[in-house]
Amino acid sequence: MIRVAIYGYGNLGKGIECAVNYADDMTLVGVFTRRDPSTLTTLTGAPVYSSDDILLYRDDIDVLVLCGGSATDLPTTTPELAKHFNVIDSFDTHANIPTHLANVDATARESRHLALISAGWDPGMFSLARLYGSAILPNGRDYTFWGKGVSQGHSDAIRRIEGVLDARQYTIPVDSALDKVRSGVCPDLTTRDKHIRECYVVVADGVDKARVEREIVTMPNYFADYDTMVHFVSQEVLDRDHKGIPHGGFVIRTGSTGLDKANNHVVEYSLKLDSNPEFTASVITAFCRAVYNMHMRGEVGAVTVFDVRPVDLSPLSREQIIASML
């Protein structure tokens, strides 16, 4: 049994708890939190401990799953805890990944632990789709589309506008752009060409909706570069129809082969997810298994999804995998 522990108990931590609960080869040691443990009740009844006490559990945990945020938590938590545990995180600030990897590698290598960073679906499964696609079709190009899905950051940005009570923002890929990419013509697509943004907004009584809509669609970085649709709805409708946190997207690689490059090919990897955090947690849980297997073979340092043999992700034996899936 692989002994897994969770560090941080938000939506992602809860998703890990559920995924580990259904993994026959894993057991959940517990949840570590910076809050008062007595205030937390876990979904499965897993024990809750204070994060202050985590070093007491050094010998009880095979893989520690770090469920903090990429902005402020993981840049310090991951390298620090890699001094004492095999760890895995979902660090997703793409531009800072090389620095994060180097920081984590230094402490993990020193302590002879294995740390896997940036697991999830993007970065994660979409990264793998980009790598496999580019290796197989070097004469080509890849495109990533996100959605339809909820963007938490964009929803928060709308909520900061004066008079807005609540909001939910969906990122939606543009069908005609997807079709153009699939046709193999390798188009140049701007930000506006690829995605539209749809907003469901609740405002207080008497608020000027035209002003709110104008502030949304012209907001720099968030909306100004996109075609944005704004719908004003009641809090009841928002709560009833827009409670979920779906997401998904597409990685499409097109490329040509043959001496005169006459033959075209389309490789497409897509996700359609009811729950973004639960799916992310499912990916991380599979990679927990790989961290365990790799560390058992003596591998140390910081690695990514690119460094993991697919065979290490499955609870089945190599023989079973080859017989049933190859």
Next chain:
Amino acid sequence: MIRVAIYGYGNLGKGIECAVNYADDMTLVGVFTRRDPSTLTTLTGAPVYSSDDILLYRDDIDVLVLCGGSATDLPTTTPELAKHFNVIDSFDTHANIPTHLANVDATARESRHLALISAGWDPGMFSLARLYGSAILPNGRDYTFWGKGVSQGHSDAIRRIEGVLDARQYTIPVDSALDKVRSGVCPDLTTRDKHIRECYVVVADGVDKARVEREIVTMPNYFADYDTMVHFVSQEVLDRDHKGIPHGGFVIRTGSTGLDKANNHVVEYSLKLDSNPEFTASVITAFCRAVYNMHMRGEVGAVTVFDVRPVDLSPLSREQIIASML
């Protein structure tokens, strides 16, 4: 530079020749054939040698790509040549893969070479999609659909019917079955539910078309279990409209997450290929690079696509891959 050689020069061998030609980190040593080398002209002008002389080139080849057939060639060729070379093949008789793997492993391990078997898209990329999908969504099920594409075996079967001059058979996935799978209901689907077969047939003058059609649609193993459409066309139309060898397909994994399994997810990997052999060759060429990298690190024996770290497939450095694709 990775020195690659090709053993067998049919459609697959030609595809390897083109793919290696466009790989900046590879050079093609030559093509080995059982035919008289003087009768062969290669697409790129690569030298042609007799397969009888291959052992003379032991020190000149890093990876030898075996382009024979799975029925009679590869079961003997791969284990035999793994005594002298790092090899890669596209052995695709699914049921016999474990035996083939064991045979190749024995000779490759003895001679300290690395052999990768069953590279291509199915087995190959589709196998990887099945493994990743099952590891990530254990509470789920996967489905593989093939097509639209040409089945050489079924085309040949039609040509053996009396009075048939030529034929081309397409395997086509049933859209409604694809949609049902994507809906996440995990349907039980029979062979007939998943694919239809469409046949373009040229018959000699005066042949009874009704009899030919009846013989096709009732043919055991090949057509009897499917809904089959038969179109009689002229040789001119067949040559004009059905010369290509397209193929493709879908691997769809659906599964649920959460404590009460309330959230559903769909992971879909699909291929749309103008040329089946050229795409297969492109996959094999990427895995050639992995065979080389793994053998340079001292790995020996027989492996599959499941044993390959994705990072080993790319000509880019690990740092470049992480910075540009993670």
